[in-house]
Amino acid sequence: MSTQGGKNGVKTPCMNSTRHRLFVSVSPGLEELLERELAGLTDARLQRMEGGVELAAEEAGLWHICRGSALAEGVARTFEQLEGRVARLPLHAFLARGGPLPRIRVVCRRSRLYHSDAVAARVEGVLRRRLSCSEAPPTQLLHVRLEHDQLQLSVDAAGEPLHRRGYRKHIGAAPLRETLAAAVVQAADYRGGPLWDPFCGSGTLVIEALRRSSGVLPGAGRSFAFQGWPTHESAAYTAFCEDAGAAPAQADVSPLTGVIGSDRDQRVLGAAQDNAARAGVEGVQWIHGSFEEVVDAVPEGATLIANPPYGRRLHDPHLSRTYVQLGEVLRRRRDLGRVLLLDGSGGLLLKTRLSWRALWSFQNRGLPVRIVELSREGVES
Ligand SMILES: C[S@@+](CC[C@H](N)C(=O)[O-])C[C@H]1O[C@@H](n2cnc3c(N)ncnc32)[C@H](O)[C@@H]1O
Structure with a gap:
């Protein structure tokens, strides 16, 4: 052995x-x-x-x-x-x-x-x-x-695609894969503390952030194809799952307080709440409202992670206005922490009149997307 x-x-x-x-x-x-x-x-x-x-x-x-x-x-x-x-x-x-x-x-x-x-x-x-x-x-x-x-x-060896963690039964119109939400969380290096997703949809970003910070393993509670292999040692695997049930504690995790997921669509918020309950995530304030209405409830220093609408799959005639207002809100709330967006909007980010740097560029279902970090400094238009 x-x-x-x-x-x-x-x-x-x-x-x-x-x-x-x-x-x-x-x-x-x-x-x-x-x-x-x-x-x-x-x-x-x-x-x-x-x-x-x-x-x-x-x-x-x-x-x-x-x-x-x-x-x-x-x-x-x-x-x-x-x-x-x-x-x-x-x-x-x-x-x-x-x-x-x-x-x-x-x-x-x-x-x-x-x-x-x-x-x-x-x-x-x-x-x-x-x-x-x-x-x-x-x-x-x-x-x-x-x-x-x-x-x-x-x-x-995995079987069912690994992004299917098993907690998401309800999804919004443009859901984000759990694996890509996890990429945003890792790029933000979020380790607890206040957090806000102003476009939370079915809640994937907030759920992935809180599961990671509380040491829940992404693949806990699901099965894998390797369990069906003739050579699979099921007793050893059961012991392994008991011993390694939780992810190693993250260093320097702040308390998971002041965590807010908000969306202007009441229906998807219900889905977010159900998904969070199934994912074992507690303590999130789910607020119904557009981001300009909710922003005053967000604590100082909150990390902002979001996957704003890009207009490729969601038809939204007011999309440009959304990005202009996002820029205004972020300039007003300079006390917020890091701001990371999963952006697939093409040129719409320019509407914020903020500068940004792209941290990771990749493909999401064939569309070019990137994880960008927005700075609170404006760019002259
Ligand atoms: C791309 S989806 C986000 C998907 C989400 N990450 C998920 O995992 O389901 C964009 C979301 O932004 C919301 N939204 C669009 N404009 C908004 C606004 N002005 N204020 C708040 N939410 C808005 C939509 O209702 C939609 O749920």
């Missing part, structure tokens, strides 16, 4: 000490932020790549990452092999003999075999022969990538 762990002294009794290559995926553009987060979860050497971070880890390393990463969109175990040698891969460790065929997703680039359906049929044939697969519906997902005749197989 080996004792392996992530950072912060959480040790895990686990029989399986085989090291595997893991690929942790993230929204393209956030690879460096993910790398920083993973450095706090594992001692493994991290290699930043397009779309994610690769590392070699033992079983418990995988558990730490699946449960502890707030930014990861998915985690997969990868193998490389020359095309035609799929049969030599240790797939029986991940796919049960006599179990269902996995779903197979294929990408082919610059290879002799270029027809993805044909590659899928070959892989399926090998799996059927080796594992005597049943006709039951698939429970696992296998990614097959053929590039320059080199085959890369990845067994999905």
